[in-house]
Amino acid sequence: MYSVTATTTPLRLSATGISKTVCVGSLYVLAGGHHYSTLQSIRVRYSPVSLSSTTSKRSLSSASPKSAIKEFFPRVETKQIIEAESAWKHPVYTEEQMRSIRTEHRKARTWSDRFALAMVQGLRWGMDFVTGYRHPPKGDVKDPKAVTKFTMTERQWLNRVLFLESVAGVPGMVAGMLRHLRSLRTMRRDNGWIETLLEEAYNERMHLLTFMKIAEPGLFMRLMVLGAQGVYFNGLFISYLISPRTCHRFVGYLEEEAVLTYTRVIQEIEAGNLPEWEKMEAPEIAVKYWQMPEGHRSMLDLMLYVRADEAKHREVNHTLGNLNQKEDPNPYTAVFRDSKKPRPSKGGDLMKPTGWEREEVI
DSSP, rough: OEOOSSSSSSSEEEESOOOOOETTEEEEEEOOOOOOTOSSSSESSSOOOOOOOGSSSSOEEOOOOOHTTOOSSOOOOOOSSSOOOOOOOOOOOOOOHHHOOOOOOOOOOHHHHHHHHHHHHHHHHHHHHHHHHOOOOOOOOOOHHHHHTTOOHHHHHHHHHHHHHHHHHHHHHHHHHHHHHHHHHTTTHHHHHHHHHHHHHHHHHHHHHHHTTOOOEEHHHHHHHHHHHHHHHHHHHHHHHHHHHHHHHHHHHHHHHHHHHHHHHHHHHTTTTOHHHHHBBHHHHHHHHTTTOOTOOBBHHHHHHHHHHHHHHHHHHHHHHOOOOOOOTTTSSSSOTTTTTOOOOSSSOOOOTOOOOOHHOO
């Protein structure tokens, strides 16, 4: 039972779900995930980001007052349970580690690498087209009109990252699922691969949940995600059965593009080109997941954390792509004989953008 305090007689409303503050005329109401059709002039008291100034013809994301009342991905509470804890605790990144991330590219060495790179380039073109992504070519652009042509607003960046994160969680789940089934089928150990792959999928899903707290995707975006996920899942399913090594290389190259995307977002925020994000704080779900310290919970900090995750996925998948897919243990869950040498880790203390070579870890 939730209470509403007015200047006259108290009004009581019954609702379920997580509370959200809305304004009814001059009254502030704690409401759950329901729409109250009998109340007029309901509007949201606080919205994480205002996108009204960046309206486009094709609505990919929406944060309208009407839809913002509904809570997406609500935290479920019961009579005896407060919330469900995750078994995967995210490693703590230092600011120095996150600032040291750089965009790098692993050169294609085999036909498998070249095929994976070509597939990523094709996917990148399609993603750019769907999300309206634009960025100036390398080099200085002196013409002001050319700079304006490639300007990206907060809404356009959100369109891109929402689409990116909605499909980024697919590869780890597909690979982990198939390796799990093979382990059952062959009655052999998987040597630590499944845990890392499923944790990667979980991490990418947390990225999506975080950005969903900032802007709700519109109908067009939802349809695009639905179609892309269907094609992407089935394509990866068949591809991983044929060549797991190629799939890991594909994801490694895909994460290179993700690091590039978030690096450009960070540069735009630091340059003052995204004013709505300069003083905005990261959602609570992000603060808890990344254990963001006080004073470092801005949108800029959030992008630094997400980029560090993508950089780690880049390293992990390039490393897994270098290994014997059936016999080698996963170096990210392994205990090494010589602990003094640099070794792969789950955290951001030692990252190799192009991955660890097999002879370095096996």
